[in-house]
Amino acid sequence: DLYDDFSANDVVLQLDSTKQNLIICGSLNETFGINIVKALSANKNYVTTAVGMPTWDGLKELDKNNCGGINLVYSTSYNYPRNLPIIKNITQAYTRKLNARPSDMFFKGFESMYHFTSLLIAHRTNITNYLSDKAFRVSNDFVIEPLKSKTDPTKVDYLENKKIYFIRKIDGIYK
Structure with missing residues (x-):
């Protein structure tokens, strides 16, 4: 210590x-x-x-x-290899538009918005069952699992991304 x-x-x-x-x-x-x-x-x-x-x-x-x-x-929870084609394309578009290099925070925000918005559009009423779906993957996999309440195992306390x-x-x- x-x-x-x-x-x-x-x-x-x-x-x-x-x-x-x-x-x-x-x-x-x-x-x-x-x-x-x-x-x-x-x-x-x-x-x-x-x-x-x-x-x-x-x-x-x-x-x-x-x-x-x-x-x-x-x-x-995020990894953005700069040599991935999708990351290269996003970086080039960002640089052309803003004359700057995108930060990891930009990639985190972009990926989260793209992934979860696309899932919401595709699975409006049942999105909870598709949060780990890889159909709209940018760079990272999400393995989102419900964590049950300790006092009532039939209830979900929150959702957690188990992929690190x-x-x-x-x-x-x-x-």
């Missing part, structure tokens, strides 16, 4: 130089996660993988030299 005011030495004391180390950072505090990766990067004698939260996806700080040499792994992707990066490069 580490507290917000940890030092690099506090991290190193948890590592073993004879083994592959796995550090799990379950904090949404981005500064905390960056500081862990910096501490690991400063100690090259330890082979380490740091597993973080989905918020690590947008942290440019993790791509800098003072965070280098560490395998980073984090999860996301694990992203692996080292030195700012996706692996």
Whole structure:
């Protein structure tokens, strides 16, 4: 366990130089996660993988030299490989129209709106049974399942996307 005011030495004391180390950072505090990766990067004698939260996806700080040499792994519900033809076409159209590169947030919004609006048009009265349908897939699969109420198993509390992707990066490069 580490507290917000940890030092690099506090991290190193948890590592073993004879083994592959796995550090799990379950904090949404981005500064905390960056500081862990910096501490690991400063100690090259330890082979380490740091597993973080989905918020690590947008942290440019993790791509800098003072965070280098560490395998980073984090999860996301979305993955947009830039070499997919559909992603290339959307990127080109966006760039032509707005003279800018679309962000991942744009792709998330576009895909969600396209997928679920198309499903709603196709299955107006019974959309709940088709939320995981791949007919209107852009880049990601949705595996949406109902989560039942703990107090009344006949009722659905909410719907959850069970499909996640694990992203692996080292030195700012996706692996």
